[in-house]
Amino acid sequence: MDTRPPQDSKRFPRFLLDGEVVEARDATATTTLLQYLRGPLGRCGTKEGCAEGDCGACTVVVGEARDGGMRYRAVNSCIRFVPTLDGKEVVTVESLRAADGTLHPVQQAMVEAHASQCGFCTPGFVMSLFALWLERDRVKREEAVEAITGNLCRCTGYRPIIEAAMRMHALGPSAHWPRGPDNAGRRRAALPADAAGVSLPGFHAPRTLDALADAYAGAPESLLLAGGTDVGLWVTKQLRDLPPILYLGDVAELDRIDERGSVLEIGAAVSLTDASRCWPSSPPASAPRRCATRARCAATSPTGLPSAIPCRC
Numbered sequence: 001m002d003t004r005p006p007q008d009s010k011r012f013p014r015f016l017l018d019g020e021v022v023e024a025r026d027a028t029a030t031t032t033l034l035q036y037l038r039g040p041l042g043r044c045g046t047k048e049g050c051a052e053g054d055c056g057a058c059t060v061v062v063g064e065a066r067d068g069g070m071r072y073r074a075v076n077s078c079i080r081f082v083p084t085l086d087g088k089e090v091v092t093v094e095s096l097r098a099a100d101g102t103l104h105p106v107q108q109a110m111v112e113a114h115a116s117q118c119g120f121c122t123p124g125f126v127m128s129l130f131a132l133w134l135e136r137d138r139v140k141r142e143e144a145v146e147a148i149t150g151n152l153c154r155c156t157g158y159r160p161i162i163e164a165a166m167r168m169h170a171l172g173p174s175a176h177w178p179r180g181p182d183n184a185g186r187r188r189a190a191l192p193a194d195a196a197g198v199s200l201p202g203f204h205a206p207r208t209l210d211a212l213a214d215a216y217a218g219a220p221e222s223l224l225l226a227g228g229t230d231v232g233l234w235v236t237k238q239l240r241d242l243p244p245i246l247y248l249g250d251v252a253e254l255d256r257i258d259e260r261g262s263v264l265e266i267g268a269a270v271s272l273t274d275a276s277r278c279w280p281s282s283p284p285a286s287a288p289r290r291c292a293t294r295a296r297c298a299a300t301s302p303t304g305l306p307s308a309i310p311c312r313c
């Protein structure tokens with residue numbers, strides 16, 4: 001049975017931004033989040049440097065429902081297509097400051113550590129550190145270094161930025177961004193939830209494995225999209241027109257790791273970051289050294305492990 005919706009049936013992507021649901025009616029299949037933020041949403045705090053996932057100037061944080069709460073990760077908005085954000089929360093550098101102007105502890109720590117000069121890279125660093133701030137109660141030096149791997153700064157140097165990372169939790173909680181299960185529960189409840197997956201011209205996001213199989217059988221010329229850390233660059237750097245996209249990221253059965261005896265079954269939508277957390281003792285030799293934190297958070301295992309290109313970061 002062909003479960004694809006009829007051609008004229010659209011379901012626009014919807015995501016949460018500062019407590020409001022944004023329906024991205026004007027985004028196409030390959031509009032990047034960075035383009036959407038800086039264009040229709042007028043959020044120019046997020047910067048464009050390389051447009052290929054290498055510099056971190058465009059870093060934002062994306063939250064999604066996970067394990068009964070929310071999981072937040074820093075992502076490169078320059079190579080992330082808007083329709084892949086459906087049902088998620090987007091946090092930009094503008095989201096951090098309170099209405100009365102009080103800086104977030106991450107921002108305040110950057111100020112106090114003199115961690116910014118020209119400032120072009122700063123929003124990206126702030127957002128990478130914000131993801132770390134959400135995840136930890138205190139930060140060791142190596143965790144700070146790991147979190148900002150992939151954020152480039154040409155003028156300040158990294159020492160004060162690492163110092164800011166190690167001091168940010170000491171500045172106390174944020175009334176504007178409380179942490180903990182209550183807040184996660186509130187945010188999770190506010191996420192847009194639609195029964196049907198996104199469907200736009202050139203983009204279809206099935207929700208089940210059967211629906212994916214049917215859609216692929218009906219349109220075998222489709223491009224499977226996983227983390228988009230290759231495909232994103234085909235658009236931003238090679239200016240390619242893509243075939244219709246079938247997105248794997250919303251297929252729940254593919255975002256799972258199952259342990260069966262001595263065998264780990266890693267779904268095709270599982271990120272390298274998640275996969276690497278379940279490797280028992282001897283991960284594939286190429287894995288820990290592969291790519292920057294944010295590329296690992298997005299890139300998936302089936303595409304990543306076999307290719308094993310040495311890290312270029």
Ligand SMILES: Cc1cc2nc3c(=O)[nH]c(=O)nc-3n(C[C@H](O)[C@H](O)[C@H](O)COP(=O)(O)OP(=O)(O)OC[C@H]3O[C@@H](n4cnc5c(N)ncnc54)[C@H](O)[C@@H]3O)c2cc1C
Nearest residue numbers: 053224226227228229230231268291300303304309311312
């Ligand atoms: C900053 C940065 C650093 C990087 N560093 C490295 C590095 O050090 N080493 C390295 O090897 N690569 C690196 N890459 C490249 C990229 O991250 C990897 O190739 C990654 O494995 C791509 O995974 P993805 O899920 O993002 O794939 P996508 O971009 O979504 O897809 C890539 C290709 O795989 C196909 N595909 C996706 N899922 C499936 C599936 N389940 N079945 C069949 N085909 C599928 C797609 O159709 C497409 O042709 C880097 C990229 C960036 C942006």
Ligand code: FES
Nearest residue numbers: 049050051056078
């Ligand atoms: S603009 Fe450089 S990583 Fe996105």
Ligand code: FES
Nearest residue numbers: 117118119153154
């Ligand atoms: S402060 Fe200028 S690039 Fe980092």
